[in-house]
Amino acid sequence: MPVSNKGSFYIFIVGTAISLVIFLGLTLQTHEQVDALTHAEKLSDEVVAGKHVWESKNCNECHTILGFGVYYAPDLTKVYKRIGPEGIRLAVQQPEVIYASSFRKMPDLNVTDQETSDLIAFLEWTGNIDNNDWPPQDTDDAMSASERRLAGGMGLSRGAAVFQENCMRCHSIGGSGGGTGPALDDIGNKYDAATITRFILSPTSINPNSKMPPQRGLSEDDRAAVGEFLAKQDGR
Amino acid sequence: MQPGAPGEELVPYKSQRVAYWYFVIALGLFVLQILVGLWLAISYAFTIPQDIVDVLPFGMTRAMHTNLLVLWLLLGFMGGAYYLVPEEAKREIYSVKLAYIQLAAFVATGVTALVGFAFGWSQGRPILEIPLPLDFVVVVGALMFLFNVGMTVIKGRKTAVLGMLTGGLVFLALLYLFGMPFYRNLTIDWFYWWWVVHLWVEGAWELVTAAILAFVLIKITSVDRKVIEKYLYLETALFLFTGLAGTGHHYYWIGAPDTWLWIGGIFSALEVLPIIAMVIDTFLTQRRHGHVIKHKVVWLFAIGTAVGHLIGAGIWGFAHTLPQINYYTHGSQVTASHGHMAFFGAYALLNLTMFWYALPRLRGVRRYNPSGAHWGFWIMGFSVLGLSLAMGVAGVLQTYIERVLGEGFMTAQAQMQFWFKIVIFFGVCLLAGVLITIWKLLTPKETAAETE
Numbered sequence: 001m002p003v004s005n006k007g008s009f010y011i012f013i014v015g016t017a018i019s020l021v022i023f024l025g026l027t028l029q030t031h032e033q034v035d036a037l038t039h040a041e042k043l044s045d046e047v048v049a050g051k052h053v054w055e056s057k058n059c060n061e062c063h064t065i066l067g068f069g070v071y072y073a074p075d076l077t078k079v080y081k082r083i084g085p086e087g088i089r090l091a092v093q094q095p096e097v098i099y100a101s102s103f104r105k106m107p108d109l110n111v112t113d114q115e116t117s118d119l120i121a122f123l124e125w126t127g128n129i130d131n132n133d134w135p136p137q138d139t140d141d142a143m144s145a146s147e148r149r150l151a152g153g154m155g156l157s158r159g160a161a162v163f164q165e166n167c168m169r170c171h172s173i174g175g176s177g178g179g180t181g182p183a184l185d186d187i188g189n190k191y192d193a194a195t196i197t198r199f200i201l202s203p204t205s206i207n208p209n210s211k212m213p214p215q216r217g218l219s220e221d222d223r224a225a226v227g228e229f230l231a232k233q234d235g236r
Numbered sequence: 237m238q239p240g241a242p243g244e245e246l247v248p249y250k251s252q253r254v255a256y257w258y259f260v261i262a263l264g265l266f267v268l269q270i271l272v273g274l275w276l277a278i279s280y281a282f283t284i285p286q287d288i289v290d291v292l293p294f295g296m297t298r299a300m301h302t303n304l305l306v307l308w309l310l311l312g313f314m315g316g317a318y319y320l321v322p323e324e325a326k327r328e329i330y331s332v333k334l335a336y337i338q339l340a341a342f343v344a345t346g347v348t349a350l351v352g353f354a355f356g357w358s359q360g361r362p363i364l365e366i367p368l369p370l371d372f373v374v375v376v377g378a379l380m381f382l383f384n385v386g387m388t389v390i391k392g393r394k395t396a397v398l399g400m401l402t403g404g405l406v407f408l409a410l411l412y413l414f415g416m417p418f419y420r421n422l423t424i425d426w427f428y429w430w431w432v433v434h435l436w437v438e439g440a441w442e443l444v445t446a447a448i449l450a451f452v453l454i455k456i457t458s459v460d461r462k463v464i465e466k467y468l469y470l471e472t473a474l475f476l477f478t479g480l481a482g483t484g485h486h487y488y489w490i491g492a493p494d495t496w497l498w499i500g501g502i503f504s505a506l507e508v509l510p511i512i513a514m515v516i517d518t519f520l521t522q523r524r525h526g527h528v529i530k531h532k533v534v535w536l537f538a539i540g541t542a543v544g545h546l547i548g549a550g551i552w553g554f555a556h557t558l559p560q561i562n563y564y565t566h567g568s569q570v571t572a573s574h575g576h577m578a579f580f581g582a583y584a585l586l587n588l589t590m591f592w593y594a595l596p597r598l599r600g601v602r603r604y605n606p607s608g609a610h611w612g613f614w615i616m617g618f619s620v621l622g623l624s625l626a627m628g629v630a631g632v633l634q635t636y637i638e639r640v641l642g643e644g645f646m647t648a649q650a651q652m653q654f655w656f657k658i659v660i661f662f663g664v665c666l667l668a669g670v671l672i673t674i675w676k677l678l679t680p681k682e683t684a685a686e687t688e
Binding site: 015060069 | 427470495564643645
């Protein structure tokens with residue numbers, strides 16, 4: 001290459017400078033836009049306290065958030081939307097119960113009620129960061145393949161539709177769905193439709209040891225539809 | 237003058253001997269890192285009972301794994317710097333005592349951090365886990381190091397290699413500061429986290445690497461110093477030109493402006509160019525000067541560094557750096573696969589190249605039987621390739637099952653368990669390769685024959 005050492009030194013300086021200017025310019029732009037993109041007006045002291053909990057309990061050492069961290073456990077960027085505040089509370093405070101049947105365990109980290117509330121606030125705020133709709137599996141229009149398959153196979157009865165919309169984040173049928181709650185493949189052998197319907201509104205009235213949060217958000221008709229749908233699940 | 241020729245001083249400056257303990261401790265940490273890594277792979281492949289998980293969570297062992305990596309590589313760099321600076325500056329190190337105090341500070345920090353992790357004492361931020369009080373010890377240690385190297389360079393002969401080295405070391409130390417504060421906003425937190433992690437491995441460390449590699453090449457090949465310096469500038473120019481703005485490939489999905497998708501995508505696609513230039517450069521050197529290269533083992537590791545850099549950092553990095561692909565692979569085992577191949581190929585091998593140059597000399601050995609070194613090299617190389625490929629398969633499975641099909645996280649993990657058993661197998665092989673390498677590095681025997 002017909003370049004002198006002095007010439008190559010100048011190429012080094014100029015090349016580095018160009019890239020550095022672009023990089024620092026965009027850093028400035030990031031600082032200008034980040035408040036809007038992350039809804040910083042909702043970044044309350046509670047959220048910040050939650051971030052402290054997030055760090056002090058080493059959550060990020062197994063989980064990812066915004067895709068960063070460790071890949072041993074699920075990404076928590078949009079976990080608030082995925083399992084809701086009650087789901088987070090249960091997983092954090094009673095992991096040994098929630099993951100009893102899971103082949104990978106979550107440690108019990110002695111998180112207090114207050115710390116859990118702060119953590120939930122932090123994760124709710126995080127879930128609203130405008131991050132180009134990542135991760136793909138948690139986007140609004142993403143309906144999982146298992147949900148689609150189940151819905152298709154059942155001709156989408158009302159009960160099945162309500163079930164896949166509201167229950168499958170925690171429960172599974174035929175191996176499809178979440179693992180937080182028990183699998184419901186043969187729940188029909190245990191309870192009849194009316195009992196299941198009551199269970200959904202008040203789990204502990206049927207099973208005092210249940211960890212399931214009461215589903216007050218479901219209408220009476222929806223609860224009844226799910227009850228009938230589940231009563232038919234006899235494991236065959 | 238041919239290095240290793242009779243009559244030439246093996247270690248011309250007394251203070252270069254400081255490097256010995258840096259190298260030996262670095263190697264010990266390397267072994268520890270692999271042992272912890274095996275535990276991590278076991279944790280992926282099998283069920284660890286709740287009782288064990290409650291006492292020693294996966295996260296804290298993973299913190300040990302990554303911190304051991306960073307510590308042994310940095311000690312290797314520092315030892316390498318202490319070894320090469322006297323020969324380049326043509327004078328003894330400013331203060332040998334300070335160099336030992338600094339080593340003690342880093343080792344004490346490392347031991348405290350590792351024991352602390354076992355008890356959950358951590359800042360909870362991946363790779364930057366060590367708690368704030370220890371951060372300050374690191375800063376003091378780094379200042380001692382920079383002062384010591386700086387004073388030696390200022391008082392001695394100035395070369396391009398030394399300029400590149402000190403520039404890289406100052407840059408490295410400055411960036412560490414951005415990882416220390418608490419950030420209220422998670423997005424800003426990760427933004428500056430990458431100033432440490434990305435700008436280290438694709439910025440400051442590349443400068444240090446380039447300087448160390450240039451030093452070794454000047455010593456073991458007959459290539460003129462001026463020629464090596466010229467390529468040092470040109471290749472590092474390309475590394476920094478692409479690497480600085482290339483930081484953008486970490487900012488696609490964090491709540492930063494969309495401009496990063498363009499800048500990050502374009503510049504990181506270019507990031508493979510300096511690596512290709514480096515490989516071509518290496519093979520041209522082999523063709524033109526291969527017959528006069530005396531240190532075949534060192535040269536093997538140097539070629540390994542160039543090729544490993546290309547596979548791990550260049551190809552593996554390029555494969556998932558474009559936003560359209562990264563949307564699906566981001567934060568999956570694909571990243572872990574890339575990380576293992578890149579850190580080993582680029583930085584573990586670079587350190588081992590320097591160790592193979594310096595350690596036999598520090599033990600007073602001029603010629604030794606190279607066959608053990610070759611065995612170590614190939615076993616390590618294929619093991620890391622094997623375990624990275626297994627992680628890569630696991631990562632592609634995860635990407636497809638979790639991100640494309642939308643099945644649950646654990647559904648994907650169940651399909652990946654088999655591949656982590658493969659990782660365990662290659663991890664054991666890697667351990668064997670590293671132990672052979674260390675054994676041969678620390679017990680070289682003078683041979684009369686022309687083997688080396």
